[in-house]
Amino acid sequence: MYKEIILAGFGGQGVLLIGKLLAKLGLEMGNEVTWMPAYGPEMRGGTCNCTVVISDKPVGSPMSKHPHGLIALNLPSLDKFEDFVRKDGVIVINTSLINRKVKRNDVKVVEVPANEIAIECGSAKAGNMVALGAFIGATGLSDLEMVKEILSKSLASKPQLIEVNHKALTRGYELAKGV
Amino acid sequence: MxxxxxxxxxxxxxxxxxxxxxxxxxxxxxxxxxxxxxxxxxxxxxxxxxxxxxxxxxxxxxxxxxxxxxxNQKPSALTEKPFHYCPGCHHGIVHRLVAEAIDALGIGERAVGVAPVGCSVLAYDYFNVDMHEASHGRAPAVATGIKRGRPNLIVFTYQGDGDLASIGIAETIHAANRGEKITVIFINNAIYGMTGGQMAPTTLVGQVATTCPLGRDPNLAGYPIRVSELLKELKTPAYIARVAVYDAKNILQAKQAIKKAFDYQVKGICYSFVEVLSACPTGWGMNPPDASKWLKENMVPYYPLGEFKTPEKGVVKETER
Amino acid sequence: MAKKLMKGCEAIGEAAIKAGCRLFFGYPITPQNEIPEYMSARLPQVGGVYVQAESEVSASNMLYGAAGAGCRCFTSSSSPGISLMQEGISYIAGAELPVVFINIMRGGPGLGGILPSQSDYFQATKGGGHGDYRCLVLAPSTVQEAADLVQLAFDLADKYRNPVYVLGDGLIGQMMEPVEFKRTVNPEDLPEKTWASTGAKGRKPNIINSLYLDPEDLEKHNWKLKKKYEEMEKNEKRWEEFNIEENLDVLFVAYGTVARIAKTAIEDLRSKGVTAGLFRPITLYPFPGEALYSVAQKSKKVLVSELSTGQMIEDVRYHLGKDREVAFYGRVGGMVMTPEELVDEALKLLK
The missing domain is CATH 3.30.70.20 (Alpha-Beta Plaits)
Known part of the structure; x- marks a missing residue:
């Protein structure tokens, strides 16, 4: 087991949060993990991203030049990282904010209108969860129940948010499974 | 139409x-x-x-x-470079007002700006004049060096609340007290924006910041510093004003004050200081219109607007403001 | 205790609390803001005190006061802020006070940038401020090790009455990894500091001072400090050897973040039929030069890699002697090398 995943969007879309959930998932599965945010002026009003590495051995470099997976929640993120994804990797894109197709044809692509689905689920803010669900569905990294459980634990202090986020995760997951 | x-x-x-x-x-x-x-x-x-x-x-x-x-023309004292500030940040408005003042007084070719450390650290990319980048809090000292070395230049600093009122409060007070013929533009948004929302010396009592997660407690951190009021007590002549830019009327007043501040320097009259109450939607965790509203309702009552001191009148009484 | 996913900065903060420290003085600077933020929330919960100073100069002098009063205390900052603290650090070294300084390094000189760097090696290991003094310097390479070394740093600071640096970089500070805290120290259980300014009740007054106007006294004081540094050199050298065996093709020498990147490169080189190993200094002062010398004898080539234009390499060259060729690969300004770059560099060297 060795996976490098980049998650990117703009500030406020919750990419760091779904990155943390992914890292917690890896830890829960018994792996070593690192979660590394890009930090700096670019996080002010610009793009925001983090890298998660999940490995069955101690993680060396916490950064990734050629990730196995990419979740792009907005257009600049796709522009920035598309070319670096490994062959046969997985790219999840948020078509609500990305008005072009993925150019690569050697990767698995999942298109999700994350913002619209999130609104249907009851919270405009849950687009990140839709994308995470789609990524889990597309990669088969774990089963959905495990992710839901981790999310419930992370939201223990805000229980009112659990249901809508579970819904968003599931919608994304099912959409990707249908691909 | x-x-x-x-x-x-x-x-x-x-x-x-x-x-x-x-x-x-x-x-x-x-x-x-x-x-x-x-x-x-x-x-x-x-x-x-x-x-x-x-x-x-x-x-x-x-x-x-x-x-x-x-x-309406874009000011020529601004470069074409888009600002890096967060959506709805007031820095961009104040940048434009400063540039308009430089244009209006025709001083672009002899203006030198000093950028601070903080969100406006990259101000040197935006003003279309000679610029220095100073270390944190030292802009008034750097400006002093420039002005004393070349008195014909029009020297201004552009500083935030951490830079000016915390780490640089000594330089701020002493440059004002020496009566340096410089213009200081002070952006007070009651928070540290660049580093991610920590408490500033101007953070309001009860206001939450990442290093006062339960709200500012005056027993531990004191009360927010009113820098304009502090500086007006210095005997050395100065122009000290506080403005805001949350609506059209205030923006026009701010524009006036900033132009006046530069003009006092151009005429060699005195040190000039304009504090601008500004919104930091990201640091405050609000959308931009709500941040403007919060500023008006919470900051303005604690930080009253107006001219605090002019070289002609000295300290301006509250009733005259 | 189960492993918990924590950011490096937060793990450092919690480790300080677990080391019985209840005092923090600092000033915000990227990329270590999560440490003061964590302390501002956490210290009041354990009866501690957090102070946001008006500047780093001030923070370092608050530490001088608190440490002189016999309290475990620490600060964290990043390169430009650490430069401002040099006044306090020199006085703290001169007055022999135990203080822990966390430096989450960013690129310089001047304001530089805010991305990871290792360009404060000279500043940390060779002095930094004025006067003839040394600081102990510990360099973690994982979040777990950052937590462990912070706890150790407080013990070493007390043991030697000396400033101790924990030297990390933006990657160590910002990264999240699983952590567990192995011990918890209660501040009340710490041994009493009889030299501290705790109030001269039933004893002669204690004076916390670094001023010795009589040159004979100052000379004596300097030699006394020197003796202390020799003790540190005798007792405190720490390092890790990774994949070291007889007849290595290439030996990487790297610390902190770069060392873990080198580990990935080493695995990769093995798959290409190249035997590579790593010597990772954990203490940068005292530098584990003798251990490095004996490991280096097993390798054809030695390749030092740093996030600087070459600082630690001076210590490596000093210990390996002028006849030994030492290659260097560095990235600076916040750029971080990839494992692929180190692999290429090693292969080039072996050609």
Whole structure:
């Protein structure tokens, strides 16, 4: 087991949060993990991203030049990282904010209108969860129940948010499974 | 009929223009620009009176208004470079006002700015004049060096609340007390923006910041410093004013004060200082219109606006302000 | 205790609390803001005190006061802020006070940038401020090790009455990894500091001072400090050897973040039939030079890699002697090398 995943969007879309959930998932599965945010002026009003590495051995470099997976929640993120994804990797894109197709044809692509689905689920803010669900569905990294459980634990202090986020995760997951 | 011209790729979708428009002319588009932001368009063009409030408040110099064939010009003392500030941040408005003052006084070729450390650290990229980048808090000392070495230059610093009122309070007080003929523009947004929302010396009592997670407690951190009031007590002649830029009326007053401040320097009269109450939507965790509203309702009562000291009158009494 | 996913900065903060420290003085600077933020929330919960100073100069002098009063205390900052603290650090070294300084390094000189760097090696290991003094310097390479070394740093600071640096970089500070805290120290159980300014009740007054106007006294004081540094050199050298065996093709020498990147490169080189190993200094002062010398004898080539234009390499060259060729690969300004770059560099060297 060795996976490098980049998650990117703009500030406020919750990419760091779904990155943390992914890292917690890896830890829960018994792996070593690192979660590394890009930090700096670019996080002010610009793009925001983090890298998660999940490995069955101690993680060396916490950064990734050629990730196995990419979740792009907005257009600049796709522009920035598309070319670096490994062959046969997985790219999840948020078509609500990305008005072009993925150019690569050697990767698995999942298109999700994350913002619209999130609104249907009851919270405009849950687009990140839709994308995470789609990524889990597309990669088969774990089963959905495990992710839901981790999310419930992370939201223990805000229980009112659990249901809508579970819904968003599931919608994304099912959409990707249908691909 | 007047027309609002939106340079859509400069827009960060802050909605301040939609919010300020008295005739509900503007709305946000469903389209996104190259940066991934929604931008405004004229939904009711026939209602536009050409008041230019949208252009006045736009923090990204993305809006121009054509009235009777005339378009307001972007100040030449600004470069073309888009600001890196967060959507709805007031820094961009103040940058434009400073540049307009430089243009109005025709001092672009002898103006030298000093940028601080903080969100406006990159100000040297935006002002189309000679610029220095100072270390944290030392801008007034750097400005002193420039002005004393070349008294014919018009020297200004542009500093935030951490830079000016915390780590640089000594330099601030002493430059003012020596009566350095410099102009200091002080952005007070009651928080540390660049580093991610820590408490500033000007954070309000009870206001939450990342290093006062339960709200500022005056028993531990003291009360917010009113820098204008502090400086006005110095005997050395000075121009000290506090303004805000949350609505059109205040922006015009701020513009006046900033121009006056530069003018006192041009005439060699005194040290000049303009504090600008500014919104930090990201640091405060609010959308831009709400941040402007919060500023008006919470900051203005604690930090009263007006001129505190002028070289002609000395300390201005509260009743005269 | 189960492993918990924590950011490096937060793990450092919690480790300080677990080391019985209840005092923090600092000033915000990227990329270590999560440490003061964590302390501002956490210290009041354990009866501690957090102070946001008006500047780093001030923070370092608050530490001088608190440490002189016998309290475990620490600060964290990043390169430009650490430069401002040099006044306090020199006085703290001169007055022999135990203080822990966390430096989450960013690129310089001047304001530089805010991205990871290792360009404060000279500043940390060779002095930094004025006067003839040394600081102990510990360099973690994982979040777990950052937590462990912070706890150790407080013990070493007390043991030697000396400033101790924990030297990390933006990656260590910002990264999240699983952590567990192995021990918890209660501040009340710490041994009493009889030299501290705790109030001269039933004893002669204690004076916390670094001023010795009589040159004979100052000379004596300097030699006394020197003796202390020799003790540190005798007792405190720490390092890790990774994949070291007889007849290595290439030996990487790297610390902190770069060392873990080198580990990935080493795995990769093995798959290409190249035997590579790593010597990772954990203490940068005292530098584990003798251990490095004996490991280096097993390798054809030695390749030092740093996030600087070459600082630690001076210590490596000093210990390996002028006849030994030492290659260097560095990235600076916030750029971080990839494992692929180190692999290429090693292969080039072996050609």
């Amino acid at each position: 007047p027309a609002v011209i939106v340079e859509k790729d400069r827009c960060k979708g802050c909605t301040l223009c939609v919010n300020i428009c008295p005739e509900n002319v503007l709305a946000m588009s469903k389209e996104i620009n190259s940066k991934g932001y929604f931008f405004p368009f004229m939904q009711n063009p026939e209602a536009c009176t050409g008041c230019r409030h949208c252009a006045l408040i736009c923090p990204d110099v993305a809006i121009q208004v054509e009235v009777k064939g005339k378009v």
